[in-house]
Amino acid sequence: MLHSVGCSQPSAAPFMRNWDTPSVSVCVHGFIQADGEVFQCLPWDYKGWHGGGSSNSTHIGVEMTEPASIKYTGGASFVDNDPEKTKAHVKGTYETAVELFAYLCKLFDLDPLTNIISHAEGYKLGVASNHGDPTHLWNKYPELGYTMDGFRADVQRKINQESDELDMTKDELLSCAGTGDEPSEWAKEATDYCKKKGIFNGDGAGNYGWKVPITREAVAQIIYNAFERAGILGNIPDA
Secondary structure, three states: OOOEEEOOOOOOHHHHHHHHHOOOOOOOOOOOOOOOOEEOOOOOOOOOOOOHHHHHHOOOOOOOOOOOEEEEEEEEEEEEOHHHHHHHHHHHHHHHHHHHHHHHHHHHOOOHHHHHEEEHHHHHHHOOOOOOOOOOOOOHHHHHHHOHHHHHHHHHHHHHHHHHHHOOOOOHHHHHHOOOOOOOOHHHHHHHHHHHOOOOOOOOOOOOOOOOOOOHHHHHHHHHOOOOOOOOHHHHOOO
């Protein structure tokens, strides 16, 4: 469940101080700042008190901090004393929330399109108290284009993107290099040696991808193959 704190406090520190006591009875799982920092208050799989209803037993609750540039006038209404600063803060917390929720969905095998809701949506579903966050803040700036449907889609895109990156093999990385990928002058002797000795074989079409990023597993396989060809695998001491 995505929340927004409902007061002009851009820092998580005051909330952390207030709730870091043995007697606290109301606590969310974490806070998000606009600078990309996430502060975790509870283990993700502990029951929190954030939604004010049955969602406390079913959802992780995360609060986005809000900019100091706004001032609440009652309920979800506020005035904005510096729209550009406000939008920058909203953008920062949104992007960090996408990253965090993608992580949590992968951690607990959740479907972002069906398992993520806002506090406002929780109220409409009858599982949370009557709040309008976080869309009460987003709706003030339609140029940002932020909606909960868009947020869920962005989380799904983030998950897909990270999965694609993890699935990328060495051969796929090499194929991204195209032609004419010459190594830097400082590495020329080493790359020529590796080609000659068959440590790097390229893609068969003359592309070696010298400047393409490579995964650690691909590096490990290259080292293993080189040691195997040299007949020294069994001679390498354990770490």
